Amino acid sequence: MESDLYQQLIMNHYREPHNHGKLDPCTCHAFGKNPLCGDEVSVYCIVDQNILKTVQFEGAGCAISQAAASMMTEMVSQMQVDDLYDLYERIDQILKGELESGELSGELEHAYAAIAQFPMRTKCARLPWKTLVNALQGKTENISTEND
Amino acid sequence: MDLNQIRNDFPTLQEEVNGKRLAYFDSGASALKPRVVMxxxxxxxxxxxxxxxxxxxxxxxxxxxxxxxxxxxxxxxxxxxxxxxxxxxxxxxxxxxxxxxxxxxxxxxxxxxxxxxxxxxxxxxxxxxxxxxxxxxxxxxxxxxxxxxxxxxxxxxxxxxxxxxxxxxxxxxxxxxxxxxxxxxxxxxxxxxxxxxxxxxxxxxxxxxxxxxxxxxxxxxxxxxxxxxxxxxxxxxxxxxxxxxxxxxxxxxxxxxxxxxxxxxxxxxxxxxxxxxxxxxxxxxxxxxxxxKIDVNWRYQHELNLLDYAMKGLKEFPQVRVLGTVPGKAAVICFVIDGVHAHDVGSLMDMNGVSVRVGHHCTEPLMKRFKVPATARASISFYNNKEDIDQWLSVFPKIFKFFG
Missing domain, CATH: 3.40.640.10 (Type I PLP-dependent aspartate aminotransferase-like (Major domain))
Structure with a gap:
Protein backbone atom coordinates (compact mmCIF):
# COMPACT_ATOMS: atom_id res chain seq x y z
CA MET A 1 0.00 0.00 0.00
CA GLU A 2 1.30 3.45 -0.93
CA SER A 3 0.61 5.00 2.47
CA ASP A 4 2.62 2.22 4.15
CA LEU A 5 5.59 3.31 2.07
CA TYR A 6 5.29 6.87 3.36
CA GLN A 7 4.71 5.65 6.90
CA GLN A 8 8.05 3.91 6.56
CA LEU A 9 9.64 7.18 5.42
CA ILE A 10 8.16 8.93 8.47
CA MET A 11 9.54 6.21 10.72
CA ASN A 12 12.99 6.55 9.16
CA HIS A 13 13.00 10.27 9.89
CA TYR A 14 11.81 9.57 13.43
CA ARG A 15 14.50 6.96 14.09
CA GLU A 16 17.30 8.87 12.41
CA PRO A 17 16.36 12.53 12.26
CA HIS A 18 18.12 14.76 9.78
CA ASN A 19 19.56 18.16 10.71
CA HIS A 20 19.22 17.33 14.37
CA GLY A 21 20.79 19.33 17.19
CA LYS A 22 21.08 22.83 18.55
CA LEU A 23 22.62 25.54 16.35
CA ASP A 24 24.75 27.96 18.33
CA PRO A 25 25.23 30.66 17.17
CA CYS A 26 22.16 31.11 14.99
CA THR A 27 20.24 34.07 13.61
CA CYS A 28 16.88 33.04 15.04
CA HIS A 29 15.27 30.25 17.00
CA ALA A 30 11.99 29.39 18.68
CA PHE A 31 10.52 26.74 20.96
CA GLY A 32 7.13 25.18 20.24
CA LYS A 33 5.19 22.98 22.62
CA ASN A 34 1.78 21.34 22.58
CA PRO A 35 1.10 21.19 26.31
CA LEU A 36 -1.76 18.71 26.15
CA CYS A 37 0.19 16.01 24.34
CA GLY A 38 3.65 17.13 25.44
CA ASP A 39 5.32 17.39 22.04
CA GLU A 40 8.26 19.81 22.01
CA VAL A 41 10.32 21.18 19.13
CA SER A 42 13.08 23.79 19.09
CA VAL A 43 13.94 25.16 15.67
CA TYR A 44 17.22 26.99 14.94
CA CYS A 45 17.98 28.87 11.70
CA ILE A 46 20.86 30.64 10.06
CA VAL A 47 19.37 33.12 7.60
CA ASP A 48 21.66 34.95 5.20
CA GLN A 49 20.40 37.47 2.62
CA ASN A 50 16.85 36.19 3.09
CA ILE A 51 17.88 32.60 2.42
CA LEU A 52 17.50 29.79 4.94
CA LYS A 53 21.10 28.60 4.90
CA THR A 54 20.78 26.12 7.75
CA VAL A 55 17.76 24.87 9.70
CA GLN A 56 18.16 22.42 12.55
CA PHE A 57 15.88 21.15 15.28
CA GLU A 58 15.82 19.24 18.52
CA GLY A 59 12.89 18.05 20.56
CA ALA A 60 10.96 15.28 22.20
CA GLY A 61 7.58 13.81 21.54
CA CYS A 62 5.62 11.50 19.31
CA ALA A 63 6.93 10.01 16.08
CA ILE A 64 4.85 12.33 13.91
CA SER A 65 6.03 15.57 15.53
CA GLN A 66 9.70 14.62 15.44
CA ALA A 67 9.62 13.12 11.94
CA ALA A 68 7.70 16.14 10.65
CA ALA A 69 10.44 18.39 12.04
CA SER A 70 13.16 16.32 10.40
CA MET A 71 11.35 16.26 7.04
CA MET A 72 10.74 20.00 7.30
CA THR A 73 14.44 20.77 7.69
CA GLU A 74 15.08 18.80 4.48
CA MET A 75 12.40 20.68 2.56
CA VAL A 76 13.31 24.23 3.60
CA SER A 77 17.07 24.08 3.33
CA GLN A 78 18.45 26.81 1.01
CA MET A 79 14.96 28.22 0.49
CA GLN A 80 14.05 31.90 0.14
CA VAL A 81 12.16 33.03 3.26
CA ASP A 82 9.24 34.28 1.10
CA ASP A 83 9.02 30.87 -0.59
CA LEU A 84 9.02 29.24 2.84
CA TYR A 85 5.86 31.13 3.75
CA ASP A 86 4.19 29.78 0.59
CA LEU A 87 5.34 26.26 1.44
CA TYR A 88 3.97 26.70 4.97
CA GLU A 89 0.54 27.40 3.48
CA ARG A 90 0.91 24.46 1.13
CA ILE A 91 1.81 22.03 3.94
CA ASP A 92 -1.25 23.25 5.79
CA GLN A 93 -3.37 22.43 2.72
CA ILE A 94 -1.78 18.99 2.44
CA LEU A 95 -2.44 18.25 6.11
CA LYS A 96 -6.05 19.30 5.64
CA GLY A 97 -6.28 16.80 2.78
CA GLU A 98 -7.07 19.57 0.29
CA LEU A 99 -4.59 18.47 -2.38
CA GLU A 100 -5.00 15.43 -4.62
CA SER A 101 -2.22 12.87 -4.84
CA GLY A 102 -1.37 14.08 -8.38
CA GLU A 103 -0.82 17.62 -7.11
CA LEU A 104 1.90 16.55 -4.69
CA SER A 105 5.56 16.67 -5.56
CA GLY A 106 8.25 14.59 -3.94
CA GLU A 107 8.11 11.83 -1.40
CA LEU A 108 8.17 14.24 1.55
CA GLU A 109 4.94 15.90 0.45
CA HIS A 110 3.42 12.44 0.06
CA ALA A 111 4.57 11.62 3.57
CA TYR A 112 2.73 14.70 4.91
CA ALA A 113 -0.33 13.59 2.92
CA ALA A 114 -0.11 10.23 4.73
CA ILE A 115 -0.32 12.10 8.06
CA ALA A 116 -3.52 13.79 6.82
CA GLN A 117 -5.19 10.39 7.17
CA PHE A 118 -5.00 10.93 10.95
CA PRO A 119 -6.86 14.20 11.49
CA MET A 120 -6.28 14.09 15.27
CA ARG A 121 -2.52 13.99 14.67
CA THR A 122 -2.03 16.74 12.10
CA LYS A 123 -1.40 19.21 14.92
CA CYS A 124 1.74 17.22 15.70
CA ALA A 125 3.02 17.67 12.12
CA ARG A 126 2.17 21.38 12.08
CA LEU A 127 4.09 22.14 15.28
CA PRO A 128 7.62 22.35 13.77
CA TRP A 129 6.37 24.43 10.83
CA LYS A 130 4.60 26.92 13.05
CA THR A 131 7.67 27.07 15.28
CA LEU A 132 9.92 27.78 12.28
CA VAL A 133 7.66 30.54 10.93
CA ASN A 134 7.42 32.11 14.38
CA ALA A 135 11.20 31.99 14.74
CA LEU A 136 11.60 33.83 11.44
CA GLN A 137 9.02 36.43 12.48
CA GLY A 138 10.65 36.89 15.88
CA LYS A 139 7.65 35.56 17.81
CA THR A 140 8.87 33.10 20.39
CA GLU A 141 6.12 33.03 23.03
CA ASN A 142 3.61 30.20 23.58
CA ILE A 143 3.85 28.50 20.21
CA SER A 144 1.32 25.65 20.04
CA THR A 145 -0.88 24.09 17.39
CA GLU A 146 -3.40 22.59 19.77
CA ASN A 147 -5.94 25.37 19.44
CA ASP A 148 -5.50 26.10 15.72
CA MET B 1 -26.25 -13.22 31.21
CA ASP B 2 -25.94 -13.39 27.44
CA LEU B 3 -23.05 -11.12 26.52
CA ASN B 4 -23.87 -11.24 22.79
CA GLN B 5 -27.36 -10.03 23.51
CA ILE B 6 -25.97 -7.22 25.66
CA ARG B 7 -23.59 -6.23 22.88
CA ASN B 8 -26.53 -6.11 20.46
CA ASP B 9 -28.14 -3.53 22.72
CA PHE B 10 -25.31 -1.08 21.92
CA PRO B 11 -25.52 0.09 18.28
CA THR B 12 -22.03 1.64 18.31
CA LEU B 13 -20.50 -1.77 18.97
CA GLN B 14 -21.80 -2.87 15.56
CA GLU B 15 -19.83 -0.12 13.80
CA GLU B 16 -16.56 -0.69 12.00
CA VAL B 17 -13.57 1.57 12.66
CA ASN B 18 -10.91 1.93 9.98
CA GLY B 19 -12.30 -1.18 8.31
CA LYS B 20 -11.90 -3.26 11.47
CA ARG B 21 -14.34 -4.49 14.07
CA LEU B 22 -14.52 -2.00 16.93
CA ALA B 23 -12.88 -2.86 20.24
CA TYR B 24 -14.03 0.04 22.43
CA PHE B 25 -11.84 0.58 25.47
CA ASP B 26 -12.68 4.19 26.22
CA SER B 27 -15.70 3.74 28.44
CA GLY B 28 -13.80 5.44 31.28
CA ALA B 29 -13.97 8.66 29.28
CA SER B 30 -17.52 8.08 28.15
CA ALA B 31 -19.64 4.95 27.91
CA LEU B 32 -21.55 3.87 24.82
CA LYS B 33 -25.32 4.10 24.96
CA PRO B 34 -27.85 1.28 24.71
CA ARG B 35 -30.47 1.75 22.00
CA VAL B 36 -33.25 2.13 24.60
CA VAL B 37 -31.68 5.41 25.75
CA MET B 38 -31.68 6.86 22.24
CA LYS B 293 -31.86 -5.47 34.55
CA ILE B 294 -28.23 -6.62 34.50
CA ASP B 295 -26.92 -7.85 37.82
CA VAL B 296 -24.27 -5.43 39.07
CA ASN B 297 -22.18 -8.21 40.58
CA TRP B 298 -22.19 -10.06 37.27
CA ARG B 299 -21.15 -6.90 35.45
CA TYR B 300 -18.28 -6.12 37.80
CA GLN B 301 -17.04 -9.71 37.92
CA HIS B 302 -17.15 -9.92 34.12
CA GLU B 303 -15.04 -6.73 33.90
CA LEU B 304 -12.53 -8.11 36.42
CA ASN B 305 -12.34 -11.41 34.49
CA LEU B 306 -11.48 -9.44 31.34
CA LEU B 307 -8.90 -7.42 33.29
CA ASP B 308 -7.31 -10.63 34.49
CA TYR B 309 -7.34 -12.08 30.96
CA ALA B 310 -5.77 -8.90 29.58
CA MET B 311 -3.06 -8.76 32.25
CA LYS B 312 -2.15 -12.40 31.57
CA GLY B 313 -1.88 -11.59 27.86
CA LEU B 314 0.32 -8.59 28.58
CA LYS B 315 2.87 -10.84 30.32
CA GLU B 316 4.02 -11.82 26.81
CA PHE B 317 5.23 -8.26 26.33
CA PRO B 318 7.84 -7.19 28.89
CA GLN B 319 8.21 -3.86 27.04
CA VAL B 320 4.79 -2.84 28.32
CA ARG B 321 4.65 -1.26 31.76
CA VAL B 322 1.32 -0.99 33.59
CA LEU B 323 0.74 1.83 36.06
CA GLY B 324 -1.45 0.83 38.96
CA THR B 325 -1.10 -2.77 40.06
CA VAL B 326 -2.76 -2.74 43.44
CA PRO B 327 -4.84 -5.87 44.15
CA GLY B 328 -8.60 -5.39 43.92
CA LYS B 329 -8.30 -2.61 41.35
CA ALA B 330 -11.04 -1.85 38.85
CA ALA B 331 -10.78 -2.81 35.16
CA VAL B 332 -8.60 0.05 33.96
CA ILE B 333 -5.22 -0.59 32.32
CA CYS B 334 -2.95 2.40 32.06
CA PHE B 335 0.16 1.44 30.12
CA VAL B 336 3.36 2.78 28.60
CA ILE B 337 5.66 1.16 26.05
CA ASP B 338 9.38 1.84 26.32
CA GLY B 339 10.48 4.16 23.55
CA VAL B 340 7.05 4.68 21.99
CA HIS B 341 5.05 7.82 22.64
CA ALA B 342 1.51 7.23 23.91
CA HIS B 343 -0.01 9.13 20.99
CA ASP B 344 1.71 6.83 18.53
CA VAL B 345 0.40 3.86 20.50
CA GLY B 346 -3.09 5.34 20.31
CA SER B 347 -2.94 5.92 16.57
CA LEU B 348 -1.67 2.40 15.84
CA MET B 349 -4.36 0.94 18.10
CA ASP B 350 -6.93 3.03 16.25
CA MET B 351 -5.73 1.79 12.84
CA ASN B 352 -6.56 -1.68 14.15
CA GLY B 353 -10.03 -0.77 15.37
CA VAL B 354 -9.03 -0.43 19.04
CA SER B 355 -10.17 2.74 20.85
CA VAL B 356 -7.93 3.64 23.77
CA ARG B 357 -7.42 7.04 25.38
CA VAL B 358 -3.99 8.64 25.38
CA GLY B 359 -2.50 11.58 27.23
CA HIS B 360 -2.40 12.56 30.87
CA HIS B 361 -6.05 11.57 31.52
CA CYS B 362 -6.60 14.85 33.39
CA THR B 363 -4.29 13.59 36.15
CA GLU B 364 -1.09 15.53 35.47
CA PRO B 365 0.16 15.37 39.08
CA LEU B 366 -0.13 11.58 38.91
CA MET B 367 1.77 11.46 35.60
CA LYS B 368 4.52 13.52 37.23
CA ARG B 369 4.56 11.19 40.22
CA PHE B 370 5.08 8.16 37.96
CA LYS B 371 7.53 10.13 35.78
CA VAL B 372 5.69 9.59 32.49
CA PRO B 373 4.62 12.38 30.14
CA ALA B 374 1.59 10.51 28.90
CA THR B 375 0.14 7.02 28.90
CA ALA B 376 -2.37 4.96 26.97
CA ARG B 377 -5.42 3.72 28.85
CA ALA B 378 -7.74 0.84 28.12
CA SER B 379 -10.86 1.05 30.28
CA ILE B 380 -13.10 -2.00 30.30
CA SER B 381 -16.87 -2.04 30.50
CA PHE B 382 -19.37 -4.88 30.87
CA TYR B 383 -20.11 -4.87 27.12
CA ASN B 384 -16.51 -5.73 26.26
CA ASN B 385 -15.61 -9.34 25.50
CA LYS B 386 -12.53 -11.56 25.18
CA GLU B 387 -12.40 -10.91 21.45
CA ASP B 388 -11.92 -7.20 22.24
CA ILE B 389 -8.99 -8.06 24.54
CA ASP B 390 -7.47 -10.37 21.92
CA GLN B 391 -7.76 -7.62 19.32
CA TRP B 392 -6.08 -5.15 21.71
CA LEU B 393 -3.28 -7.61 22.51
CA SER B 394 -2.74 -8.33 18.80
CA VAL B 395 -1.74 -4.70 18.15
CA PHE B 396 1.28 -4.80 20.50
CA PRO B 397 3.51 -6.90 18.20
CA LYS B 398 2.63 -4.52 15.36
CA ILE B 399 3.68 -1.55 17.50
CA PHE B 400 6.97 -3.23 18.43
CA LYS B 401 7.64 -4.06 14.78
CA PHE B 402 6.78 -0.54 13.62
CA PHE B 403 8.95 1.12 16.25
CA GLY B 404 11.47 -1.70 16.59
Missing part, protein backbone atom coordinates in the same frame (compact mmCIF):
# COMPACT_ATOMS: atom_id res chain seq x y z
CA UNK B 39 -35.21 5.59 21.64
CA UNK B 40 -36.37 7.20 24.88
CA UNK B 41 -34.87 10.55 23.87
CA UNK B 42 -36.65 10.41 20.50
CA UNK B 43 -39.94 9.42 22.10
CA UNK B 44 -39.68 12.20 24.67
CA UNK B 45 -38.91 14.88 22.08
CA UNK B 46 -41.64 13.61 19.74
CA UNK B 47 -44.51 12.92 22.09
CA UNK B 48 -43.94 14.31 25.59
CA UNK B 49 -41.82 17.42 25.22
CA UNK B 50 -42.40 20.56 27.21
CA UNK B 51 -40.64 22.55 29.90
CA UNK B 52 -40.89 21.16 33.41
CA UNK B 53 -42.44 22.51 36.62
CA UNK B 54 -45.23 25.10 37.07
CA UNK B 55 -47.09 24.16 33.90
CA UNK B 56 -50.75 23.32 33.91
CA UNK B 57 -51.04 22.00 30.37
CA UNK B 58 -50.91 18.31 29.53
CA UNK B 59 -47.42 18.15 28.06
CA UNK B 60 -45.83 20.06 30.93
CA UNK B 61 -47.35 17.57 33.34
CA UNK B 62 -46.08 14.60 31.35
CA UNK B 63 -42.56 16.01 31.09
CA UNK B 64 -42.47 17.06 34.76
CA UNK B 65 -43.56 13.61 35.90
CA UNK B 66 -41.04 11.91 33.63
CA UNK B 67 -38.26 14.23 34.81
CA UNK B 68 -39.03 13.95 38.53
CA UNK B 69 -39.47 10.19 38.19
CA UNK B 70 -35.76 9.95 37.40
CA UNK B 71 -34.89 11.54 40.73
CA UNK B 72 -36.47 8.51 42.36
CA UNK B 73 -34.53 6.19 40.06
CA UNK B 74 -31.27 7.85 41.07
CA UNK B 75 -32.29 7.60 44.72
CA UNK B 76 -32.78 3.85 44.26
CA UNK B 77 -29.52 3.54 42.28
CA UNK B 78 -27.59 5.21 45.13
CA UNK B 79 -29.73 3.83 47.96
CA UNK B 80 -30.11 7.38 49.22
CA UNK B 81 -32.39 7.93 52.20
CA UNK B 82 -34.45 10.66 50.57
CA UNK B 83 -35.38 11.68 47.06
CA UNK B 84 -34.62 15.35 47.74
CA UNK B 85 -30.99 14.43 48.40
CA UNK B 86 -30.55 14.08 44.62
CA UNK B 87 -29.56 17.23 42.69
CA UNK B 88 -29.23 17.21 38.90
CA UNK B 89 -26.21 19.08 37.55
CA UNK B 90 -24.36 19.19 34.23
CA UNK B 91 -21.83 16.56 35.28
CA UNK B 92 -19.29 15.50 37.88
CA UNK B 93 -17.28 18.67 37.29
CA UNK B 94 -20.24 20.94 37.94
CA UNK B 95 -21.21 18.93 41.01
CA UNK B 96 -17.75 19.42 42.53
CA UNK B 97 -17.68 23.10 41.62
CA UNK B 98 -21.11 23.55 43.19
CA UNK B 99 -19.85 22.16 46.50
CA UNK B 100 -16.60 24.11 46.24
CA UNK B 101 -18.25 27.48 45.65
CA UNK B 102 -21.47 27.09 47.64
CA UNK B 103 -20.37 24.97 50.59
CA UNK B 104 -16.61 24.97 51.13
CA UNK B 105 -15.94 28.57 50.10
CA UNK B 106 -18.55 30.17 52.41
CA UNK B 107 -17.83 27.95 55.41
CA UNK B 108 -14.03 27.50 55.36
CA UNK B 109 -11.42 30.19 55.99
CA UNK B 110 -7.72 30.89 56.42
CA UNK B 111 -7.21 28.61 59.42
CA UNK B 112 -8.87 25.63 57.69
CA UNK B 113 -7.62 23.02 55.26
CA UNK B 114 -9.04 20.52 52.81
CA UNK B 115 -7.54 17.14 52.05
CA UNK B 116 -7.42 15.67 48.55
CA UNK B 117 -5.14 13.04 46.99
CA UNK B 118 -2.42 12.79 44.40
CA UNK B 119 -4.60 10.58 42.18
CA UNK B 120 -7.42 13.09 41.77
CA UNK B 121 -8.78 14.09 38.39
CA UNK B 122 -8.14 17.76 37.56
CA UNK B 123 -11.83 18.39 38.30
CA UNK B 124 -11.17 17.43 41.92
CA UNK B 125 -8.03 19.59 42.16
CA UNK B 126 -8.58 22.84 40.29
CA UNK B 127 -11.90 23.95 41.87
CA UNK B 128 -10.24 23.72 45.30
CA UNK B 129 -7.23 25.72 44.09
CA UNK B 130 -9.54 28.41 42.74
CA UNK B 131 -11.48 28.83 45.97
CA UNK B 132 -8.33 28.54 48.10
CA UNK B 133 -7.23 31.78 46.43
CA UNK B 134 -10.41 33.40 47.74
CA UNK B 135 -10.71 32.05 51.29
CA UNK B 136 -7.03 31.35 51.98
CA UNK B 137 -7.60 27.74 53.04
CA UNK B 138 -4.78 25.22 52.78
CA UNK B 139 -4.87 22.23 50.39
CA UNK B 140 -3.18 19.06 51.64
CA UNK B 141 -2.45 16.16 49.33
CA UNK B 142 -2.34 12.46 50.26
CA UNK B 143 0.43 10.77 48.23
CA UNK B 144 0.10 7.60 46.16
CA UNK B 145 2.29 4.52 46.68
CA UNK B 146 4.27 2.88 43.87
CA UNK B 147 1.59 0.24 43.28
CA UNK B 148 -1.07 2.93 42.89
CA UNK B 149 -2.64 2.59 46.34
CA UNK B 150 -3.42 5.61 48.44
CA UNK B 151 -0.87 6.07 51.24
CA UNK B 152 -3.24 5.56 54.17
CA UNK B 153 -0.47 6.10 56.69
CA UNK B 154 0.02 9.56 55.22
CA UNK B 155 -3.74 10.06 55.17
CA UNK B 156 -3.90 9.42 58.91
CA UNK B 157 -1.08 11.87 59.54
CA UNK B 158 -2.53 14.58 57.29
CA UNK B 159 -6.01 14.35 58.80
CA UNK B 160 -5.41 17.01 61.43
CA UNK B 161 -8.06 19.09 63.24
CA UNK B 162 -7.76 21.97 60.74
CA UNK B 163 -8.95 19.64 57.93
CA UNK B 164 -12.64 20.50 57.62
CA UNK B 165 -13.27 18.85 54.27
CA UNK B 166 -11.99 15.75 52.46
CA UNK B 167 -12.54 15.29 48.71
CA UNK B 168 -11.44 11.97 47.36
CA UNK B 169 -12.03 9.77 44.35
CA UNK B 170 -13.77 6.44 44.83
CA UNK B 171 -11.96 4.81 41.88
CA UNK B 172 -8.94 6.32 40.12
CA UNK B 173 -9.65 7.02 36.45
CA UNK B 174 -5.98 6.42 35.65
CA UNK B 175 -4.79 3.66 37.98
CA UNK B 176 -8.06 1.84 38.61
CA UNK B 177 -7.32 1.88 42.33
CA UNK B 178 -10.45 1.40 44.42
CA UNK B 179 -9.94 3.58 47.47
CA UNK B 180 -11.08 2.50 50.95
CA UNK B 181 -13.68 5.26 50.96
CA UNK B 182 -15.69 3.81 53.84
CA UNK B 183 -12.61 3.88 56.09
CA UNK B 184 -11.77 7.38 54.85
CA UNK B 185 -15.30 8.64 55.57
CA UNK B 186 -15.32 7.14 59.06
CA UNK B 187 -11.95 8.60 59.95
CA UNK B 188 -12.85 11.98 58.47
CA UNK B 189 -16.11 12.11 60.38
CA UNK B 190 -14.31 11.19 63.60
CA UNK B 191 -12.11 14.20 62.85
CA UNK B 192 -15.13 16.44 62.29
CA UNK B 193 -14.50 16.72 58.53
CA UNK B 194 -17.15 16.51 55.82
CA UNK B 195 -16.44 14.22 52.85
CA UNK B 196 -17.13 14.42 49.12
CA UNK B 197 -16.57 11.24 47.10
CA UNK B 198 -15.95 11.53 43.36
CA UNK B 199 -17.81 8.52 42.04
CA UNK B 200 -17.37 9.18 38.32
CA UNK B 201 -15.41 5.94 37.83
CA UNK B 202 -17.26 3.86 40.42
CA UNK B 203 -20.93 4.46 39.60
CA UNK B 204 -20.70 2.78 36.15
CA UNK B 205 -19.25 -0.41 37.59
CA UNK B 206 -20.11 -1.22 41.19
CA UNK B 207 -22.74 -0.87 43.87
CA UNK B 208 -22.63 2.59 45.39
CA UNK B 209 -24.72 2.72 48.54
CA UNK B 210 -25.03 6.12 50.20
CA UNK B 211 -26.49 4.84 53.44
CA UNK B 212 -23.78 2.22 53.73
CA UNK B 213 -20.93 4.65 52.86
CA UNK B 214 -22.26 7.53 54.94
CA UNK B 215 -20.51 10.20 52.88
CA UNK B 216 -21.76 13.78 52.90
CA UNK B 217 -21.59 14.26 49.14
CA UNK B 218 -21.25 11.83 46.22
CA UNK B 219 -20.93 12.98 42.62
CA UNK B 220 -20.94 11.31 39.20
CA UNK B 221 -21.81 11.83 35.54
CA UNK B 222 -24.67 10.24 33.62
CA UNK B 223 -22.69 9.85 30.39
CA UNK B 224 -20.26 7.42 32.01
CA UNK B 225 -23.26 5.44 33.29
CA UNK B 226 -24.57 4.77 29.74
CA UNK B 227 -26.79 7.87 29.75
CA UNK B 228 -26.68 11.09 27.71
CA UNK B 229 -24.00 13.78 28.07
CA UNK B 230 -24.66 16.97 30.00
CA UNK B 231 -26.23 15.40 33.07
CA UNK B 232 -24.60 14.87 36.43
CA UNK B 233 -25.67 13.95 39.91
CA UNK B 234 -24.88 15.59 43.21
CA UNK B 235 -25.98 13.49 46.15
CA UNK B 236 -25.91 15.21 49.51
CA UNK B 237 -26.87 13.91 52.94
CA UNK B 238 -29.96 15.99 53.68
CA UNK B 239 -28.75 17.82 56.81
CA UNK B 240 -25.51 18.75 55.06
CA UNK B 241 -27.02 19.47 51.63
CA UNK B 242 -29.48 21.80 53.33
CA UNK B 243 -26.52 23.92 54.48
CA UNK B 244 -25.29 24.41 50.90
CA UNK B 245 -25.78 28.04 49.88
CA UNK B 246 -27.71 28.86 46.70
CA UNK B 247 -25.50 28.04 43.71
CA UNK B 248 -26.89 29.75 40.65
CA UNK B 249 -29.69 32.24 40.99
CA UNK B 250 -32.64 32.10 38.65
CA UNK B 251 -35.98 30.51 38.04
CA UNK B 252 -37.10 27.40 39.91
CA UNK B 253 -34.72 27.92 42.82
CA UNK B 254 -36.75 30.69 44.42
CA UNK B 255 -39.81 30.84 46.64
CA UNK B 256 -40.69 34.50 46.22
CA UNK B 257 -38.75 37.25 44.50
CA UNK B 258 -38.97 40.96 45.24
CA UNK B 259 -36.51 43.84 45.13
CA UNK B 260 -36.65 44.00 48.91
CA UNK B 261 -35.41 40.45 49.16
CA UNK B 262 -35.85 36.98 47.76
CA UNK B 263 -36.60 33.77 49.57
CA UNK B 264 -35.48 30.43 48.31
CA UNK B 265 -37.12 27.18 47.37
CA UNK B 266 -36.64 23.90 49.22
CA UNK B 267 -34.30 21.12 48.17
CA UNK B 268 -33.74 19.85 45.56
CA UNK B 269 -35.03 22.82 43.56
CA UNK B 270 -32.99 25.41 45.46
CA UNK B 271 -29.85 24.06 43.80
CA UNK B 272 -31.35 23.62 40.32
CA UNK B 273 -31.81 27.07 38.80
CA UNK B 274 -33.16 27.47 35.31
CA UNK B 275 -34.47 24.95 32.82
CA UNK B 276 -32.60 21.70 33.47
CA UNK B 277 -31.38 19.20 30.88
CA UNK B 278 -34.84 17.66 30.74
CA UNK B 279 -34.32 15.18 27.92
CA UNK B 280 -30.86 14.24 29.20
CA UNK B 281 -32.22 13.43 32.65
CA UNK B 282 -35.08 11.39 31.19
CA UNK B 283 -32.65 9.50 28.95
CA UNK B 284 -30.49 8.86 32.00
CA UNK B 285 -33.49 7.36 33.76
CA UNK B 286 -33.83 4.92 30.89
CA UNK B 287 -30.13 4.02 31.21
CA UNK B 288 -30.63 3.30 34.92
CA UNK B 289 -33.64 1.09 34.10
CA UNK B 290 -31.52 -0.76 31.56
CA UNK B 291 -28.67 -1.25 34.05
CA UNK B 292 -31.04 -2.47 36.75
Missing amino acids: DRLAQFYEKEYSNVHRGVHYLSQVSTLAFEDVRGKVQTFLNAAREDEIIFTAGTTESINLIAYSYVLPYLGKSDAILISEMEHHSNIVPWQLIAKMNGMDIKVVPVLDNGALDMQAFDNLLTPDVKFVSITHVSNTLGTVNPVKEIIEKAHANGSKVLVDGAQAAPHMTVDMQELGCDFYVFSAHKVFGPTGVGVLYGKFEVLDQVKPWQGGGDMIETVSFEGTTFNVLPHRLEAGTPNIAGVIGFGEALDYLA
